[in-house]
Amino acid sequence: MTISYTDVFKLIAISIVSFIAIVFILRASGKRTLSKMNAFDFIVTVALGSILATTIVNYKESFWSGILTFAMLVGLQYVFTWLSVHFKQIRSILNSEPSLLFYEGQFKDENLKKERVNKRELKQAIRKAGYVSFDEISAIILESDGTLTVMDKSDKKQIQKEEFIFID
Template structure:
């Protein structure tokens, strides 16, 4: 239960080191966007890479070559989605959400709060983190595509 054999520990060390190096190399080749977590697809890839690494490390029935192939597949699919979303608006619309206006010139945009499942308390918390205590101190609050809040001090001429 606490210790099976030295060979199991050595396997984890050797395969873990090789899998780690392989994953880092593939991530460097694929570029910065692979782990950006800007949308649901990015998040899924990040979680899947972690799960795959854990499986390769702890399951003796999964060979290192299979794990590296899984890494390459996930990163390759992510590359295809991001490459396609830059070139085709229809793919972009499927892969990314749009920012949502939650507060505009001191007034709540109730429909956007409800559709994004955001409470007024969460928005007020974001305001307090920026040193603001009321809606009258800001121009707008936007829920960004990565789930963060952007607080705009003033609204540009002509609106957002």
């Protein structure tokens, strides 16, 4: 398969135009579009990457449809995230709640099983946070975005279990 200089030039031009169009669309949609917030945002981000790749590689057939699809997906994400901010029912569909996995010396085995997290992963999380032992830890929470938050016992304020989960 040979590629002509014209094809190379077209591919470079389409890549540049696609990049500029996508940057414009993403800047117009706000910071959340590419944030690591939850599974919904992750799925949209992966789909955006796939659309971009398809648009560039198959530009002869799909350039404008790719740009339009990209814009539509960003627009839909904007609408659904706006709805999730204003309506609890939508928020509960799109976003998961944080899960308490360890609290005051006790592993929350039911939550560990439900979230498919094992104790080794919790141990890794406390090491990454700079601790050696669970004795130094007050709580470990699996956040909505999949990260583990480690809270130590040295906090001046007494941590209450109810404070870990945001209640509307």
